[in-house]
Amino acid sequence: MAPPYDVVVPEGRLFLLGDHRANSNDSRFFLSEQSGSVAATAVQARVLDNQTGLLALALTVLLGLLLTLSALVVQIASWVARQRSLPAPVPLNPDPPVDAQSV
Structure with a gap:
């Protein structure tokens, strides 16, 4: 289980979480780098x-x-x-x- 976190996501960026949270290397593990967020323009696909x-x-x-x-x-x-x-x-x-x- 990941430790609790408090994040403010900057404008134009996304905070990404994996589907299987217990085994996902997602934004929670990169909180020191721009709050773990990813530029919205870097996302190549999305779920409709x-x-x-x-x-x-x-x-x-x-x-x-x-x-x-x-x-x-x-x-x-x-x-x-x-x-x-x-x-x-x-x-x-x-x-x-x-x-x-x-x-």
Whole structure:
């Protein structure tokens, strides 16, 4: 557990904390360097508040599952149609029928 700290973050800078605070080497460990803050212009990415990306991902997965299921149904239907259109197999009879009168 990190010791308690009191920080004033200067204008134009950010105080960054890691997601797993017990194991993050974040701004709390650099308090002697500009209060542990980082210039806002140095940050290369950020988390957005809206869930648009998550919704798009969920819809993409759902569409992929739907397309996979429909392809499976079409494959099964074509296999059934092909089986029905094949002629019935003709059994091979190597011995001609024996006529009782010829014996």
